[in-house]
Amino acid sequence: MIFRTKRLQLRELQQSDFCDLAEILQDSLVTHMYAHAFTEKDVQEWLDRQRKRYQESGFGLWAMILQDTGAMIGQAGLTLQPYKNTWIPEIGYLLKKEYRRRGYAKEAAAGCRDYAFRQLNCGKVYSIIRADNIPSIHVAEKIGMKKEDEFVPRYYGSDALHFLYSLAKTDFEAARIKIRTYRQEDCEEISRLFYDTVHSVNARDYTEAQLFAWANGTPDLAAWNESFLTHYTLVATENESITGFGDIRPDGYLDRLYVRKDRQGRGIAGRLCDSLEQKFPVRKIITHASITARPFFESRGYHIIREQQVERNGILLTNFVMEKYL
Numbered sequence: 001m002i003f004r005t006k007r008l009q010l011r012e013l014q015q016s017d018f019c020d021l022a023e024i025l026q027d028s029l030v031t032h033m034y035a036h037a038f039t040e041k042d043v044q045e046w047l048d049r050q051r052k053r054y055q056e057s058g059f060g061l062w063a064m065i066l067q068d069t070g071a072m073i074g075q076a077g078l079t080l081q082p083y084k085n086t087w088i089p090e091i092g093y094l095l096k097k098e099y100r101r102r103g104y105a106k107e108a109a110a111g112c113r114d115y116a117f118r119q120l121n122c123g124k125v126y127s128i129i130r131a132d133n134i135p136s137i138h139v140a141e142k143i144g145m146k147k148e149d150e151f152v153p154r155y156y157g158s159d160a161l162h163f164l165y166s167l168a169k170t171d172f173e174a175a176r177i178k179i180r181t182y183r184q185e186d187c188e189e190i191s192r193l194f195y196d197t198v199h200s201v202n203a204r205d206y207t208e209a210q211l212f213a214w215a216n217g218t219p220d221l222a223a224w225n226e227s228f229l230t231h232y233t234l235v236a237t238e239n240e241s242i243t244g245f246g247d248i249r250p251d252g253y254l255d256r257l258y259v260r261k262d263r264q265g266r267g268i269a270g271r272l273c274d275s276l277e278q279k280f281p282v283r284k285i286i287t288h289a290s291i292t293a294r295p296f297f298e299s300r301g302y303h304i305i306r307e308q309q310v311e312r313n314g315i316l317l318t319n320f321v322m323e324k325y326l
Contacts, residue, residue, distance in 0.1 A: 002062050002077075003119075005111045008104065010062040010076060013050050017063055020072040021047055024094050033130055035158030053079060059120065061092060064108055066099075073099040076108035078116055081128060083151075083164065088126045089116055105135070110143045117169045124168045128153065131161040140165040144172055173266045177243065179275060182233035187225045189242050190235070193260050194219070200261040205291040206317065213315035231255060232279045236268045246272040252282035257293070269296060277326065284325045290317075297322050 025038040053060030061077035074095035116122040145165040198215040236244035244259035302322040
């Protein structure tokens with residue numbers, strides 16, 4: 001098995017799937033889309049090609065199995081397709097006639113998208129869709145893709161216009177992140193995120209003693225809550241779990257900005273910063289950035305005013321006073 005969805009299971013195609021695959025490929029709609037009538041020889045070549053892809057690429061088009069019955073209702077998966085002198089990972093699928101318009105295409109395509117991003121670590125996924133294939137265009141849009149290009153590929157001698165739809169992993173992950181204002185009940189979860197982030201992400205730039213002085217694991221939650229409520233505080237969430245937070249004072253001092261250790265590099269800090277920086281009508285934003293955070297703030301146009309040593313529980317830590325004019 002490759003992966004499961006709510007109703008489907010995807011697995012590698014086997015020779016015993018030949019009859020089901022023939023039913024799929026010899027359907028009149030498929031004949032129209034490919035401008036080609038598939039013979040039994042074509043079906044076998046298609047099946048052999050997928051088996052070869054499994055060996056060479058580790059993926060291909062897989063059998064789409066209905067979990068409730070075990071019936072093969074279609075095929076879906078990822079293949080490398082030529083586009084402008086390169087090869088791109090494309091999500092593709094075909095269903096038997098009686099299983100269309102039941103949401104299976106979207107479910108399988110979304111599963112392939114997730115597999116591509118999470119298991120194959122693809123930076124971007126695509127779908128090449130014939131211009132008159134409106135249902136497939138709707139599926140692409142429903143799983144987050146947007147039209148990127150129009151071109152004319154050559155499939156079995158056809159020269160039909162196709163649309164290229166795509167979705168970047170960064171855009172997909174950003175869409176799953178929700179930004180909202182702080183609530184008092186967030187304080188304890190935020191304190192855990194703060195401790196874990198400092199002791200993992202910042203560990204490359206600070207000693208163990210400095211990390212413990214910075215975050216000792218026993219914060220004054222009442223004081224933290226009061227400061228969060230006094231400041232403008234935002235939290236980032238994914239599936240109701242907090243993945244980051246930041247706060248800014250009305251005078252433009254950006255106090256804290258932290259992202260959970262397993263969600264680094266996904267644009268969360270940038271989205272929080274975008275909203276925080278725009279909240280108050282100030283000419284500039286000032287922050288005290290750690291050694292670790294300095295490159296992030298520099299990438300956003302902040303400049304160093306000075307390097308400083310700050311004391312936390314008798315331990316000195318280096319950070320940078322930085323400013324950004326708006």
